[in-house]
Amino acid sequence: MARVVVDVVLKPEILDPQGQAIVGALGRLGIVGVRDVRQGKHFELDVEDDLDDATVAKLADTLLANPVIENFAIRRD
Amino acid sequence: MARVVVDVVLKPEILDPQGQAIVGALGRLGIVGVRDVRQGKHFELDVEDDLDDATVAKLADTLLANPVIENFAIRRD
Amino acid sequence: MSPAVDTVGAAEQTPELAQPYKELGLADDEYARVREILGRRPSSSELAIYSVMWSEHCSYKSSRVHLRQFGEKAPKTDILLVGMGENAGVVDVGGGWAVTFKIESHNHPSYVEPHQGAATGVGGIVRDILTMGARPVAVLDSLRFGPLNAPDTARVLPGVVAGIGGYGNCLGLPNIGGELYFDDSYIGNPLVNALCVGVMRADSIKLAKADGPGNLVVLFGARTGGDGIGGASVLASANFDEAHQAKRPSVQVGDPFAEKVLIECCLEIFAADLVVGIQDLGAAGLSCATTELAAAGTGGMDVDLDRVPLRDPTLAPEEILMSESQERMMAVVTPERLEEFLAVCGKWEVTATVIGTVTDSGRLRMTWRDELIVDIPPRTAAAEGPVYQRPIERPLDQEAVVGVDGRGLPRPRSADELRTTLLRLAASPNLADKSWVTDQYDRYVQGNTVLAQPEDAGMIRLDESTLRGVAISTDGNGRYTRLDPYVGAQLALAEAYRNVAATGARPLAVTDCLNFGSPEDPGVMWQFAEAVRGLADGCQTLGTPVTGGNVSFYNQTGTTAILPTAVIGVLGVIDDVTRRTPQGFSGDGALIYLLGDTRDEFGGSEWHAMHGFLGGRPPAVDFAREKLLAGVLISASREGLIDSAHDLSEGGLAQALVESCLRGDTGARITLPEGSDPFVALFSESTGRAIVSVARGDESDFIGLCATRGLPHTRIGVIDLLVPELDVQGQFRISLRELRAAWTRTLPSRFER
Amino acid sequence: MPVPFRVGVVTFPGSLDDRDAARAVRIGGSEAISLWHADASLHDVDAVILPGGFSYGDYLRCGAIARFSPVMESIVAAAHDGMPVLGICNGFQVLCEAHLLPGALIRNDHRKFVCRDQVLRVESTATRWTSDYREGQEIVIPLTNGEGGYVADARTLNELEANGRVVVRYLAGNPNGSYRNIAGIANEAGNVVGLMPHPEHAVEDLTGPGTDGLGFFLSLAGAPA
Ligand SMILES: Nc1ncnc2c1ncn2[C@@H]1O[C@H](COP(=O)(O)OP(=O)(O)O)[C@@H](O)[C@H]1O
Numbered sequence A, B: 001m002a003r004v005v006v007d008v009v010l011k012p013e014i015l016d017p018q019g020q021a022i023v024g025a026l027g028r029l030g031i032v033g034v035r036d037v038r039q040g041k042h043f044e045l046d047v048e049d050d051l052d053d054a055t056v057a058k059l060a061d062t063l064l065a066n067p068v069i070e071n072f073a074i075r076r077d
Numbered sequence C: 001m002s003p004a005v006d007t008v009g010a011a012e013q014t015p016e017l018a019q020p021y022k023e024l025g026l027a028d029d030e031y032a033r034v035r036e037i038l039g040r041r042p043s044s045s046e047l048a049i050y051s052v053m054w055s056e057h058c059s060y061k062s063s064r065v066h067l068r069q070f071g072e073k074a075p076k077t078d079i080l081l082v083g084m085g086e087n088a089g090v091v092d093v094g095g096g097w098a099v100t101f102k103i104e105s106h107n108h109p110s111y112v113e114p115h116q117g118a119a120t121g122v123g124g125i126v127r128d129i130l131t132m133g134a135r136p137v138a139v140l141d142s143l144r145f146g147p148l149n150a151p152d153t154a155r156v157l158p159g160v161v162a163g164i165g166g167y168g169n170c171l172g173l174p175n176i177g178g179e180l181y182f183d184d185s186y187i188g189n190p191l192v193n194a195l196c197v198g199v200m201r202a203d204s205i206k207l208a209k210a211d212g213p214g215n216l217v218v219l220f221g222a223r224t225g226g227d228g229i230g231g232a233s234v235l236a237s238a239n240f241d242e243a244h245q246a247k248r249p250s251v252q253v254g255d256p257f258a259e260k261v262l263i264e265c266c267l268e269i270f271a272a273d274l275v276v277g278i279q280d281l282g283a284a285g286l287s288c289a290t291t292e293l294a295a296a297g298t299g300g301m302d303v304d305l306d307r308v309p310l311r312d313p314t315l316a317p318e319e320i321l322m323s324e325s326q327e328r329m330m331a332v333v334t335p336e337r338l339e340e341f342l343a344v345c346g347k348w349e350v351t352a353t354v355i356g357t358v359t360d361s362g363r364l365r366m367t368w369r370d371e372l373i374v375d376i377p378p379r380t381a382a383a384e385g386p387v388y389q390r391p392i393e394r395p396l397d398q399e400a401v402v403g404v405d406g407r408g409l410p411r412p413r414s415a416d417e418l419r420t421t422l423l424r425l426a427a428s429p430n431l432a433d434k435s436w437v438t439d440q441y442d443r444y445v446q447g448n449t450v451l452a453q454p455e456d457a458g459m460i461r462l463d464e465s466t467l468r469g470v471a472i473s474t475d476g477n478g479r480y481t482r483l484d485p486y487v488g489a490q491l492a493l494a495e496a497y498r499n500v501a502a503t504g505a506r507p508l509a510v511t512d513c514l515n516f517g518s519p520e521d522p523g524v525m526w527q528f529a530e531a532v533r534g535l536a537d538g539c540q541t542l543g544t545p546v547t548g549g550n551v552s553f554y555n556q557t558g559t560t561a562i563l564p565t566a567v568i569g570v571l572g573v574i575d576d577v578t579r580r581t582p583q584g585f586s587g588d589g590a591l592i593y594l595l596g597d598t599r600d601e602f603g604g605s606e607w608h609a610m611h612g613f614l615g616g617r618p619p620a621v622d623f624a625r626e627k628l629l630a631g632v633l634i635s636a637s638r639e640g641l642i643d644s645a646h647d648l649s650e651g652g653l654a655q656a657l658v659e660s661c662l663r664g665d666t667g668a669r670i671t672l673p674e675g676s677d678p679f680v681a682l683f684s685e686s687t688g689r690a691i692v693s694v695a696r697g698d699e700s701d702f703i704g705l706c707a708t709r710g711l712p713h714t715r716i717g718v719i720d721l722l723v724p725e726l727d728v729q730g731q732f733r734i735s736l737r738e739l740r741a742a743w744t745r746t747l748p749s750r751f752e753r
Numbered sequence D: 001m002p003v004p005f006r007v008g009v010v011t012f013p014g015s016l017d018d019r020d021a022a023r024a025v026r027i028g029g030s031e032a033i034s035l036w037h038a039d040a041s042l043h044d045v046d047a048v049i050l051p052g053g054f055s056y057g058d059y060l061r062c063g064a065i066a067r068f069s070p071v072m073e074s075i076v077a078a079a080h081d082g083m084p085v086l087g088i089c090n091g092f093q094v095l096c097e098a099h100l101l102p103g104a105l106i107r108n109d110h111r112k113f114v115c116r117d118q119v120l121r122v123e124s125t126a127t128r129w130t131s132d133y134r135e136g137q138e139i140v141i142p143l144t145n146g147e148g149g150y151v152a153d154a155r156t157l158n159e160l161e162a163n164g165r166v167v168v169r170y171l172a173g174n175p176n177g178s179y180r181n182i183a184g185i186a187n188e189a190g191n192v193v194g195l196m197p198h199p200e201h202a203v204e205d206l207t208g209p210g211t212d213g214l215g216f217f218l219s220l221a222g223a224p225a
């Protein structure tokens, strides 16, 4: 059993209301020094050891992320 | 300017309907070899270089994560 | 390693073993009674069952002696197909249709985790309705929070609203009404009461009973996890070495998608008549479902707990029995129909597992790893729980509270003062526009919503061919109830009844959610007893039976309890929904009538609240008058004599005028009744009143109707489409723009930051 | 052209407005045929509606999982052959996920679910679903969603505008942050239309803000096969 992590983020040109809302809230919390926040998705997959990168890539590209608006990064720990 | 990444995941004992729905979909996609999926949130913060860890932790604990049901991990790249 | 499990055999071997019954909330005498019933000490699994089934929440041990009145004083009626005691009451609304409805609280969980707490509250009441064999068709939510500007409210309210919306919207249930109130006493004790309405053919009601030896017990829906087992971990840890024991969830997360699929799956199962009995899993989960099904049926059941599909494989049997994991149901199916049953579940991808069989042994027996761990007479857990006669005592300060009547408060006199008062009240949190909340709820889904918030009552079309429909409203006023619990509960009933009649529907039946402090406080118990007595008497007089409800105790911080809050839901039927009466003014030149009598009544009023004052006596209730008023409103809608109707409640005539003008976006010219005190006329909260608008052509017929029935009616003004303002002649004028700004700004300005 | 027109309405697990869409189809004078997500057959319908709701709970992304159901394969193929397909709310999201329509729908910019009577302008009547309207006609139909923000890259947006593929636009305030106030779009051929607002909830005065939504269901029957 291996652990694969896939992080999905909105493409830079797509506006991110949730990230913006957090930036807005920072002020009220009196937190300074944060310029920008982008919110994405974080997936933790438990996979068979022999699951190949191609399959994981396909999974990320077709299901976990929507390539029209999102980019993704795959990490095996 | 530094980049801080915060990953927020549901505590392991908390039900994750989204992850379950994804696992269900894998079959229909003909993807085998994935045992379990947990979905969390992924935040990318652009911060001042001198922003200290304590502040980031406070931010994560109050704004990014709901400590009642979620854990978070902070990473600086 | 598989942990040692306490079996029935072991219980017989080790009679003196000390058990953590106190940690599980059982009193000494209750534990003693369990031993007496079993003739031995309970196994830890049996102890788990008795402790949850005999809890306040499941056994109603503090409230039962009082709730009996709902039965004893029940009015003679033939509309009740299923009465109190089942998952929800069922009312015959004619045309072969039956409607089931019930309100339930989820207060504390909504404080701990507002979003999930409120969401699972909706999920729970929807399953109660589904269990009766009905398709859920609408929800209402009755909410109370601390002051609008309190930090606690900022944390809790948005989450609660998002949770109710998130779950209800995802189930495709239109939200058609509810309440929203703010008061200091709800800081740390928000009230989240959810009501669900369901519809079925009168001949297809389902009941929660396990009949027929040899029939199969099927658990279906979500897998069982360690949700909400709080106390049980005490037992588990007795059997587990810490290392082995996984952490248990502090919060239950709702899965509305799983519930939506479960609903469709059940409806298909009902349509094919595949179940003998069915029960939802709510509080006390499997313990409750198995004991109640068995107790209400042939009387016995054998269950193999190993077969329960688990989300968390480390669960001990005691925890499985107490788990409150959401989105689960239990059905009793004949062996012949099992295949069909499982096929429907398969179609909807719902996990279904046979976990037991019905027997005539009179015992509920459960095995785990092939050992007998439970062997009890199910009735003793489900139906023969403890009953308390809690001490009751009128609070010492009650006299003091009622004694000061607020006469000293400076009443507005000048036109300017009256104008300012009207605007301040319209903008006050309890009277302000609620659409910041209600716009987060889908009111259109299912395509049968005839009326929804901000109308006096929500209305749903049941039958597209006959146009028969039902209307429903929830009301409750903790301030009134604090001043006089007996009258307060009746005022809530009267208002809900009036709200339903205002839409043209005939009030039929009642559900109630009683939110109070600790029953161990004799003062709180007095409030509770009085409220129940008032409600039972009121329902008897109005001829509307209580069909079911819910009691929520221990709503208090330290020793200070919330305002006693009896939330009442009234259901009514209307033969033709196209005859509905809306709340908003329309029709240029139409005449505005005030129905009923206005007295100088300000105890518990919003005007007092505006001054931070609570004292005196609440408005008087006159059920004969309420009936008379309702009769006129219903006939007038049938005969098409009125274009609009709006009940008068908090904020009095002034607030009703504001709402009817803004709803219809029409101006009105008002002349206060001859010789009346303008302040009293505008802001008194006397009951049994409503404003209606009547097209000129219908005036004489309408007056005739009121006259023959003997209902006081005063012409107070006229609708003016050309001048967009509320003009109280001889006093003041306010443009609709200014009114709307004042009325709508309050909530957004708090939450849109 | 066969009259009444046979219009398939798909039910996915979690669909909510499937019965409502079928009702609207009937009121519009056509015959409603229910289609099941797991059944690849379209049962010789002449057109398909993907209704609103929360298919698969809207988990992951709205429409992301429904897109993979057997019925969608058949619908994608039929759409390419010119079959009229209408996606309402969740159905619009499914069409975008299935790449029958460009762009995507994200969380409302105010991050709340919104239910309101929405004013729209019909920008294009050159589709199979809007021919019954007048160009520039203003209509009011309910909008009820949490993830209705239409987004796409500038090139796509310009292309949509240039080719008259923006079908309906929000008026009187943008309710969800949609780029260029876009409420609904069409594919190049005009047979596939998706929109966030719910025309099927504006087909009866009794239960909706009016009957402005009826046009979507009348256009079909009126349109040449
Ligand atoms: N939490 C809520 N959810 C849904 N509808 C609500 C809620 N709170 C208030 N409403 C609606 O707002 C309108 C005004 O509420 P209220 O002043 O309590 O009405 P009334 O005084 O006639 O009972 C009613 O239609 C009520 O159903």
Ligand SMILES: [Mg+2]
Residues within 6 Å of the ligand: C179, C475, C476, C495, C649, C650
């Ligand atoms: Mg009220």
